Amino acid sequence: xxxxxxxxxxxxxxxxxxxxxxxHEVFRSASDAVINVMIDNLEEVQSRESRVIQLSNEALDLxxxxxxxMLVYYKDAEQLLLRVKDVEIExxxxxxxxxxxxxxxxxxRERHHQHVDVKAVTLHDLRLEQTDGxxxxxxxxxx
Amino acid sequence: xAVVHALQRISDTVWELPVTYKAGMKxxxxxFGTEKLIQEMDEAVYDQISNVATxxxxxxxxxxxxxxxxxxxxxxxxxxAMDVKxxxxxPGGIGFDINCGMRLLTTNLTWEEVKPHxxxxxxxxxxxxxxxxxxxxxxxxxxxxxxxxxxxxxRWCVRNGYGWEEDLELTEESGCIPxxxxxxxxxxxxxxxxxxIGTLGSGNHYLEIQVVRxxxxxxxxxxxxxGITIPNQVVVMFHxxxxxxxxxxxxxxxxxxxxxxxxxxxxxxxxxxxxxxPFESPEGQHYFSGMKCGLNMSFANRQVILHRIRxxxxxxxxxxxxxxxxxxVYDVAHNTxxxxxxxxxxxERALLVHRKGSTRAFGPGLPGxxxxxxxxxxxxxxxGSMETGSYLLxxxxxxxxxxxxxxxxxxxxxSRTRARKLWHGQTLQREMESRGxxxxxxxxxxxxxxxxxxxxxxxxxVEATEKAGLSRRVVRFTPVGNVKG
Numbered sequence: 309x310x311x312x313x314x315x316x317x318x319x320x321x322x323x324x325x326x327x328x329x330x331x332h333e334v335f336r337s338a339s340d341a342v343i344n345v346m347i348d349n350l351e352e353v354q355s356r357e358s359r360v361i362q363l364s365n366e367a368l369d370l371x372x373x374x375x376x377x378m379l380v381y382y383k384d385a386e387q388l389l390l391r392v393k394d395v396e397i398e399x400x401x402x403x404x405x406x407x408x409x410x411x412x413x414x415x416x417r418e419r420h421h422q423h424v425d426v427k428a429v430t431l432h433d434l435r436l437e438q439t440d441g442x443x444x445x446x447x448x449x450x451x
Numbered sequence: 452x453a454v455v456h457a458l459q460r461i462s463d464t465v466w467e468l469p470v471t472y473k474a475g476m477k478x479x480x481x482x483f484g485t486e487k488l489i490q491e492m493d494e495a496v497y498d499q500i501s502n503v504a505t506x507x508x509x510x511x512x513x514x515x516x517x518x519x520x521x522x523x524x525x526x527x528x529x530x531x532a533m534d535v536k537x538x539x540x541x542p543g544g545i546g547f548d549i550n551c552g553m554r555l556l557t558t559n560l561t562w563e564e565v566k567p568h569x570x571x572x573x574x575x576x577x578x579x580x581x582x583x584x585x586x587x588x589x590x591x592x593x594x595x596x597x598x599x600x601x602x603x604x605x606r607w608c609v610r611n612g613y614g615w616e617e618d619l620e621l622t623e624e625s626g627c628i629p630x631x632x633x634x635x636x637x638x639x640x641x642x643x644x645x646x647x648i649g650t651l652g653s654g655n656h657y658l659e660i661q662v663v664r665x666x667x668x669x670x671x672x673x674x675x676x677x678g679i680t681i682p683n684q685v686v687v688m689f690h691x692x693x694x695x696x697x698x699x700x701x702x703x704x705x706x707x708x709x710x711x712x713x714x715x716x717x718x719x720x721x722x723x724x725x726x727x728x729p730f731e732s733p734e735g736q737h738y739f740s741g742m743k744c745g746l747n748m749s750f751a752n753r754q755v756i757l758h759r760i761r762x763x764x765x766x767x768x769x770x771x772x773x774x775x776x777x778x779x780v781y782d783v784a785h786n787t788x789x790x791x792x793x794x795x796x797x798x799e800r801a802l803l804v805h806r807k808g809s810t811r812a813f814g815p816g817l818p819g820x821x822x823x824x825x826x827x828x829x830x831x832x833x834x835g836s837m838e839t840g841s842y843l844l845x846x847x848x849x850x851x852x853x854x855x856x857x858x859x860x861x862x863x864x865x866s867r868t869r870a871r872k873l874w875h876g877q878t879l880q881r882e883m884e885s886r887g888x889x890x891x892x893x894x895x896x897x898x899x900x901x902x903x904x905x906x907x908x909x910x911x912x913v914e915a916t917e918k919a920g921l922s923r924r925v926v927r928f929t930p931v932g933n934v935k936g
Binding site: 313314315316317318319320321322323346347348370374377380381383384385387389415417420421422423424425427428429430431432433434448450451 | 493495520521522523524527543546547548583584585587639642643644647652653654655694695698699701702705706709722723724726863864865866867868869872893894895896897900936
């Protein structure tokens with residue numbers, strides 16, 4: 309589980325790859341990557357608030373995009389930095405359904421070392437693929 | 452960086468990818484720039500601009516300006532004019548940051564007068580114009596009031612005491628684009644934007660104090676008409692957009708377009724970020740009305756920031772903003788799609804002109820210009836990197852070739868991730884201070900990513916812009932103080 313930012317892509321924006329041994333883990337690592345673009349010290353996000361996020365989509369990669377968008381939403385609407393702790397993903401009635409528990413706290417300019425704001429999660433070259441070791445997501449964020 | 456073999460030189464500053472370059476291209480793609488700039492462009496630009504050339508209804512060319520660089524969907528610097536009857540509207544051709552734009556205001560102060568107060572000015576501006584991740588502004592509005600802002604834009608601000616009547620005349624669309632309909636935006640978009648009026652944001656957004664050196668005035672007569680009248684005059688330029696509100700409007704509609712694009716309208720695209728709907732379809736019109744709310748939110752944002760800048764200068768110099776000559780030169784949007792009339796093959800047509808990282812640059816006499824600039828042409832504000840400089844240009848008749856569109860900035864040559872490895876924010880700040888530029892930032896790594904070395908040469912971009920006949924240089928500005936998001 310983890311993520312890496314890609315140097316060779318997205319001149320004006322930020323591209324990353326996130327890995328996980330299973331689908332749940334790759335959703336969690338991609339979520340952390342988004343928050344890590346906004347603040348450098350991810351480990352400083354304390355679990356003081358929680359939000360339940362429920363989403364559904366026919367496409368699994370778009371389900372991931374919608375989850376990441378929700379994290380961007382909470383950052384602006386409630387000034388909350390959230391880390392996804394538990395995530396359940398199931399497919400029924402031709403749709404993927406997600407229920408995630410996200411925990412975090414309000415942005416603290418002293419403790420949270422700011423990097424850059426994420427405007428949106430783009431569809432550009434969005435990929436969610438199975439690999440030999442599990443799953444990998446490729447995401448480009450608009451900065 | 453590499454130039455693709457298919458790229459044909461049309462002139463010293465115009466390059467073309469023919470329709471044979473990629474299956475599905477409906478028009479050629481034209482890229483504007485000197486050979487040096489073309490060499491510096493990343494290959495993704497060619498891929499992205501040729502994808503744009505496949506969109507339904509695209510007219511004449513898919514175009515990329517001299518500051519073009521790879522984006523998502525459209526390249527940044529991309530321009531596409533769509534026939535309103537047969538064409539599409541695409542959020543990817545506008546950008547998530549709807550009406551990201553530039554505003555420029557003058558003062559009647561010289562650098563000698565401002566220099567002793569520079570650090571205090573920048574420090575106060577940094578406090579009064581919030582920047583960075585999740586920043587919120589001082590305006591506390593309820594939902595009904597915010598909806599009014601979305602429909603009235605900067606007019607709401609001036610009516611409520613945040614600015615002068617003349618500011619509206621000097622803003623594109625007079626600060627309020629007609630047809631914005633707040634019932635067409637989601638509650639999520641409202642929740643994201645309601646607390647953000649008066650904030651800069653992050654990334655390449657900034658507020659800068661600049662000086663006009665006498666040797667950097669290229670057209671004295673036009674400069675005077677734009678309010679640049681004294682040697683070493685101090686001006687203020689800032690760059691920001693519609694904040695989380697606009698981003699959410701774009702995100703919401705991209706998902707709607709994805710659902711209907713192929714199933715309902717049979718539109719096939721080469722990159723999902725180019726998701727589109729026919730302009731005249733219910734989905735297309737829904738986005739167009741919501742997008743206009745983004746335009747107005749951004750005009751309002753820059754209007755409130757202008758008000759804060761005037762307050763800060765007034766406090767520091769102990770006299771009114773009026774006495775300090777703090778008049779707007781202009782406010783331009785560089786992420787938009789607007790209905791305009793242009794001549795194509797001798798016939799006047801209604802077109803939806805997408806400009807993503809491109810500034811509208813109307814030549815003299817075109818409708819929509821402020822009365823005072825009618826015979827001169829539209830001021831074009833081009834922001835460079837924080838270390839180098841910025842420009843004021845003017846729209847010219849030859850701009851008709853690009854539907855009166857021109858460059859918008861330096862254009863990056865290096866990814867943020869790479870720039871961050873090469874520069875260190877605090878060191879860069881000290882180096883800039885030793886070179887006479889005082890910077891305050893909400894983010895050290897964010898500052899490093901904006902290092903001048905990560906951008907093309909603004910002088911080269913502007914020279915190419917002028918040579919290509921897209922707009923003409925008036926004044927170059929030298930940065931002395933900067934608030935970075």
